[in-house]
Amino acid sequence: MRRSEIAEQDRFMLLRQREFRIAADVVADAWMSFPSVRAVAVIGSVAKALWKEVPRFSEFRRKGIEVWHECRDLDLALWIDSQEQLSALRRAPRPGRYERPTSKELVPASSASSSIYS
Incomplete structure (x- = not known):
């Protein structure tokens, strides 16, 4: 396995x-x-700094190559005063068609002052 392939996998995991995190911001705002x-909180691997591990992908696992952890889903915790609006809350995060940002458009979480990760 070439270093460029490992670096590409790491870039993909960070992206x-x-x-x-962008999706979490959209849902939290809604x-x-x-x-x-x-309150709304992001929990799980999306909320913390990624760590290196041997992934489930066979080409990396067989050779024992570590890459950044794979975020597979988004876990959110929601604190509410009342359950009366649960149906509306379920429908609220409808951002429409999501356009994948380019790497130039992405802002590191540490520099996003309004981010829910600070």
Whole structure:
């Protein structure tokens, strides 16, 4: 396995985490518009710094090559005062068609002052 392939896999894992963070911001913004919502938190691997591990992909696993952890889903915690608007909350995060940002458009989470990850 070439170093360039490993570097490409690492770049993809970091991009994937950033995309999940963008999605979390969209959903959190939509939910926070409801008066009954008190807080939204991102939990799991999307919320923390990624770590190196031997992944489930056979080409890396067979050779014991470590790459950044793969974020496979987005976990959000929601604190509400009332359950009366649950149906509306389920429908709220409808950002429309999601356009994947280019790497130039991505802002590192550490420099995003309004981010929910700070």
